[in-house]
Amino acid sequence: MERLPGGRRPRLVSSLGLGRRSWEVTLDEERGRLAWRDPRPPRRAGENCFVPISEIIAVEETEFNKKQRNIGRWQKMAKLHAFTVHYVKKARNHRWRCSAATFWCVDEHLCNQWTQALKELLEMQKSRPKQLLVYINPFGGKRQGKRIYEQKVAPLFSLASISTDVVVTEHANHAKDNLFEVNIYKYDGVVCVGGDGMFSEVMHGLIGRMQKDSGIDQNNPKASLVQCNIRIGIIPAGSTDCICYSTVGISDPVTSALHIIVGDCQPLDVSSVHHNNTFLKYSVSLLGYGFYGDILKDSEKKRWMGPMRYDYSGFKTFLSHHYYEGTIAYQPAKHRHGSPRDKVSCRTGCYICKQSEKQLAEQNKEHGLKKEEGEEEWKVIKGKFLAINAVNMSCACPRSPKGLSPAAHLADGSADLILVRKCSRFDFLRYLVRHTNQDDQFDFPFVDVYRVKCFQFTSKLSEDNESNVMDVGKKRFGQFCRDHPACCCNIVNSTWNCDGETLDSSAIEVRVHCQLMKLFARGIEEDCKDEAAHSQSSIEQLL
Ligand SMILES: Nc1ncnc2c1ncn2[C@@H]1O[C@H](COP(=O)(O)OP(=O)(O)OP(=O)(O)O)[C@@H](O)[C@H]1O
Ligand SMILES: CCCCCCCCCCCCC/C=C/[C@@H](O)[C@H](CO)NC(C)=O
């Protein structure tokens, strides 16, 4: 379409057939919308609809088949020309589906004009991927990854003319190692089909590759890491799928595929985890010691149970009621980042994350990133803890729909550090139950939560190890406190659960890297029925 005087974008308005009736169809480039309304008087009019151009998946010329031609008197009059618009239809609970509308008319030229105008507009959507590298874990979750990709995702990618190179992994770390070898720069994104562990693998491959190519030493805990601009798309096919759920609002392969197709972009904070100047891992969701570490360690031996392993190990770990002694030192995040208890949820276009983005851009310009950290004071907490959880995002998942920290932000450059101190089994159960309902899970005297930009943890055991050479027998065989065998005081360390993977060290140093990577997602959208395509909203307000 040609530009109007003054650079204004044009509107294409035609009377086109859809189903059995004639509709007034408008392609409004200025507003970025395709809309169709029933031109009959209001009392007789049917549904009025609009679709943002950014949510059109594909446009195709369509051959009218016999069934479609059964549209009353038109059939006898003339040859019909048609085109089909495939678009995102938003359903309840953040679920997206692919819907289609076939418009027809007798004028071939008009039909071509419409098809061409729509295709040109789709070409202009520059954030959409054209070529993707896909890794499928065939053994994640209920072992359905390959089937989910082939049946639900590949047909949508093909409809949207996205070409793919697909790797079905043959062993753990296959995807990560492969990302150090392939020419990643020819891809617009990497897709992982699997759970949080598979995502973690792909993320380590991509971030690691970026640092290697830029000559950054990942073992330096203070290094300013290079941002990774190649987006990752997650097709959920794991056991928890927490990262997908927390960034999209639902664990649904079709919804995720559609977010990839429309080229959504959600920056994400990443924590680096080090021990003694050695890089251990990155984390984007949960870094958990005590309860969640023990669940993971136990559940790894029961992978054959599938997702049920977490329920089994969760129950067992709850009954064991172990707590761990240690010291945490942290640097608080600035107040402008809000607070974990302010009930300001991170939603699409989040103001707090936008502020952090601006601040990051300024810092990158000035190269002043390192100075700020050294000047802040460290706060120190010693104690006996049932759980220490550091979360970079809410960690919402189907088991806990609002997550471990409902007001945590995806891209604010901070993590929420949750300390659950020694308490009774009953109180701990009350705390866990609040993960599943609307009550405030931080409203307990034994739970503290802080918004932090970095922290360190040392277990009592490693402190003792450092100060005196320990009794080897106590270290190897002393599972529990010998003086009080029934007190649940644990003299062995717990394990860190890092996005569903275990860490080898209990003493760790953690730093949040603001918006280090990007996902094909847009964060969780506010539930707004009016926004849904095919809504009953008055078209007069829209045009
Ligand atoms: N072909 C493979 N064989 C064995 N393990 C694999 C293979 N491909 C990937 N993995 C590993 O499997 C682990 C778990 O995979 P994934 O995260 O997909 O499923 P999950 O653990 O069931 O789900 P979740 O992480 O959501 O709880 C990952 O750490 C990944 O490194
Ligand atoms: C009696 C009520 C019990 C309620 C228990 C609620 C449990 C909520 C679980 C939330 C876990 C969210 C953190 C996600 C962690 C993932 O990284 C990891 C790997 O997928 N999953 C687990 C379970 O560790």
Ligand SMILES: [Ca+2]
């Ligand atoms: Ca964050």
